[in-house]
Amino acid sequence: MGRSSIDSGKKIHWFGAWTAIAALTILAMPGASRYFSVAAQSSRAPIQISVDMSEAPRHIFHAHMVIPASPGPLTLFYPKWIPGEHMPDGPISDVAGLKFTANGQTLVWHRDSVEMFEFHVDVPAGATSVEASLDYLNPVDGNGFSAGPSATSQVSILEWNDVLLYPAGSKSDDLTYVPRLRLPDGWKFGTALPDAKQQGNTIQFGAVSLTTLVDSPVLAGAFFRQIRLATDVKPPHFLDLAGDSAASVDIPAEELDAYNKLVREAGALFGARHYDHYDFLLSLTDHFFPNGLEHHQSSDNRAPERTLLDNDLREMNADLLPHEFAHSWNGKYRRPAGLATPNYDVPMKGDLLWVYEGLTQYIGETLSARAGTRSEDAYREALAATAAYLDYQSGRNWRPLQDTATAAQTLYLITGKAWFSYRRNVDFYDESWLIWLEADTIIRKQTGGKKSLDDFCRSFHGAPSTGPKLVPYTFEDVVAAMNAIAPYNWTKFFRDRLDYVGPRAPLGGIEGSGWKLEYNEFTNTHIQAEEHTDGTINFTYSLGMTVKADGSVLDVIPAMPAAESGLAPGMKVLSINGKAWSVDVLHDLVSKTKDRPATIELLADNDGYSKTYRVTYKGGERFPHLVKIDGQPDLLSEILRPLTTSTPKN
Numbered sequence: 001m002g003r004s005s006i007d008s009g010k011k012i013h014w015f016g017a018w019t020a021i022a023a024l025t026i027l028a029m030p031g032a033s034r035y036f037s038v039a040a041q042s043s044r045a046p047i048q049i050s051v052d053m054s055e056a057p058r059h060i061f062h063a064h065m066v067i068p069a070s071p072g073p074l075t076l077f078y079p080k081w082i083p084g085e086h087m088p089d090g091p092i093s094d095v096a097g098l099k100f101t102a103n104g105q106t107l108v109w110h111r112d113s114v115e116m117f118e119f120h121v122d123v124p125a126g127a128t129s130v131e132a133s134l135d136y137l138n139p140v141d142g143n144g145f146s147a148g149p150s151a152t153s154q155v156s157i158l159e160w161n162d163v164l165l166y167p168a169g170s171k172s173d174d175l176t177y178v179p180r181l182r183l184p185d186g187w188k189f190g191t192a193l194p195d196a197k198q199q200g201n202t203i204q205f206g207a208v209s210l211t212t213l214v215d216s217p218v219l220a221g222a223f224f225r226q227i228r229l230a231t232d233v234k235p236p237h238f239l240d241l242a243g244d245s246a247a248s249v250d251i252p253a254e255e256l257d258a259y260n261k262l263v264r265e266a267g268a269l270f271g272a273r274h275y276d277h278y279d280f281l282l283s284l285t286d287h288f289f290p291n292g293l294e295h296h297q298s299s300d301n302r303a304p305e306r307t308l309l310d311n312d313l314r315e316m317n318a319d320l321l322p323h324e325f326a327h328s329w330n331g332k333y334r335r336p337a338g339l340a341t342p343n344y345d346v347p348m349k350g351d352l353l354w355v356y357e358g359l360t361q362y363i364g365e366t367l368s369a370r371a372g373t374r375s376e377d378a379y380r381e382a383l384a385a386t387a388a389y390l391d392y393q394s395g396r397n398w399r400p401l402q403d404t405a406t407a408a409q410t411l412y413l414i415t416g417k418a419w420f421s422y423r424r425n426v427d428f429y430d431e432s433w434l435i436w437l438e439a440d441t442i443i444r445k446q447t448g449g450k451k452s453l454d455d456f457c458r459s460f461h462g463a464p465s466t467g468p469k470l471v472p473y474t475f476e477d478v479v480a481a482m483n484a485i486a487p488y489n490w491t492k493f494f495r496d497r498l499d500y501v502g503p504r505a506p507l508g509g510i511e512g513s514g515w516k517l518e519y520n521e522f523t524n525t526h527i528q529a530e531e532h533t534d535g536t537i538n539f540t541y542s543l544g545m546t547v548k549a550d551g552s553v554l555d556v557i558p559a560m561p562a563a564e565s566g567l568a569p570g571m572k573v574l575s576i577n578g579k580a581w582s583v584d585v586l587h588d589l590v591s592k593t594k595d596r597p598a599t600i601e602l603l604a605d606n607d608g609y610s611k612t613y614r615v616t617y618k619g620g621e622r623f624p625h626l627v628k629i630d631g632q633p634d635l636l637s638e639i640l641r642p643l644t645t646s647t648p649k650n
């Protein structure tokens with residue numbers, strides 16, 4: 001059943017004017033001059049777009065557009081910079097069958113020789129529109145984000161930017177699209193798009209701005225469930241589930257309770273909402289790349305098929321919906337000026353991603369515990385695993401955290417683990433968890449417990465409640481808002497942590513919250529869940545390496561025993577001390593080094609040549625945990641305490 005039958009109260013929102021800050025920032029961007037040299041397009045008639053997903057199970061989406069145009073040159077753009085992905089990863093190479101016609105005549109088209117996302121046609125005399133068709137060839141494997149695999153024989157997600165063109169030089173707010181969608185037989189769907197009218201397999205939606213269209217994916221599938229969450233809360237929230245099996249969408253009552261609570265906890269945290277309705281779109285399939293993409297009134301959450309049924313998968317995805325939901329406030333409503341671009345061809349600047357993504361990481365993790373998508377114990381284990389991983393990250397000795405944000409567009413697509421620690425990846429997520437935790441503890445201490453980061457969220461992201469709206473900010477705005485909650489040298493606090501190059505992660509927040517990071521031989525439950533779900537076997541804190549169950553070396557940490565022996569990513573361990581490779585044998589040998597050093601001989605294959613690597617180590621198995629500091633107030637438990645006390649029925 002479609003959304004229209006449940007919620008008829010949706011309204012179309014025309015996004016408001018740009019603030020002076022955003023306009024100035026855009027003017028300073030590469031490509032801005034071209035953007036502003038084009039006459040205003042706001043008087044354009046709506047563009048009709050029809051997408052046929054009836055062949056989604058064959059990994060092909062067909063799109064047809066009718067674009068109002070006048071005779072003469074017409075330049076059309078395929079979305080390049082994708083909101084929420086912070087990089088120019090529009091899947092241009094997966095576009096096929098491109099064809100333009102006007103008045104029934106096929107038009108010659110050519111691609112810009114520099115800008116690969118730009119297409120030129122000449123509109124013939126007498127024509128009032130151009131018809132454009134294209135096929136989007138949905139990848140069958142790989143790990144792109146929204147441009148990755150998005151269709152199976154049972155479930156599919158449509159991100160509209162994959163299937164459309166728009167007139168170059170226009171603001172996405174100023175273009176109107178009237179979307180129409182065809183689904184495979186018997187599939188149901190969920191989306192934040194308004195005014196859905198379904199007839200058979202075809203759904204006609206109401207007119208929306210291009211901004212709203214690109215911001216409103218559709219999740220559809222054969223096994224589909226839509227559940228209204230927290231029915232006492234307005235505006236309405238829905239959990240839309242589509243998976244590869246009936247069992248995959250059969251959400252246990254306790255998990256559903258946590259999502260009901262998530263809706264309430266987020267409302268209590270921010271004190272206002274900036275959407276007219278919200279859809280958590282959750283696809284459950286092993287054939288998509290697990291990820292989440294935030295939108296203003298929905299989120300595209302992708303998780304393995306058994307996520308709602310398997311405890312390890314639940315732990316690994318405990319912060320998925322909380323994180324993407326928090327983005328509606330932090331990322332969509334409030335957005336760094338450099339990411340608040342007017343359309344999808346103006347480049348984005350990622351320097352404030354440690355706020356956009358980093359604060360969202362902190363809020364999402366906090367909400368996971370407050371709502372109960374994981375227990376407080378599980379939260380602490382996840383925090384310990386994250387802090388330890390960052391503390392051992394060798395790339396921090398050359399790359400400041402700030403650079404991980406600034407260079408995000410070059411880092412996101414690195415998904416292999418080879419030299420991961422030395423490279424340093426998008427640490428502005430996880431390390432900002434530590435930094436914002438520290439900021440929270442400082443506010444609590446500076447104000448004698450009267451204020452917290454929750455107050456910052458309420459002032460920065462909160463009242464008044466509005467429909468979807470974008471309010472950009474700068475670094476200075478963040479500092480000013482922090483100072484308004486608790487005066488402190490926040491500029492120095494953030495810059496010290498963002499610009500630092502050297503060993504050790506910023507652990508001040510853990511210690512300031514009454515806990516410390518310690519290592520012992522007992523496994524960390526989060527690391528164990530990761531091992532069970534993704535197959536990464538973690539010897540990071542002992543030998544300084546991660547391996548697969550088959551002996552493939554995923555990564556080594558420079559200057560730690562495995563790397564010192566000469567082992568490197570890409571090698572495959574064949575035997576240990578002369579015995580055939582097995583993870584258990586390695587665990588046994590490492591555990592025996594607790595009190596006395598040993599040299600473990602690993603015979604490894606390196607591209608067809610084998611050699612013995614001697615790893616000398618003492619210290620036994622080591623896994624990170626948080627341990628309470630005696631006599632210090634437990635601020636962490638205070639931070640994780642739910643804000644809502646009553647527990648209504650759902």
Ligand SMILES: [Zn+2]
Nearest residue numbers: 323327357360
């Ligand atoms: Zn995010």
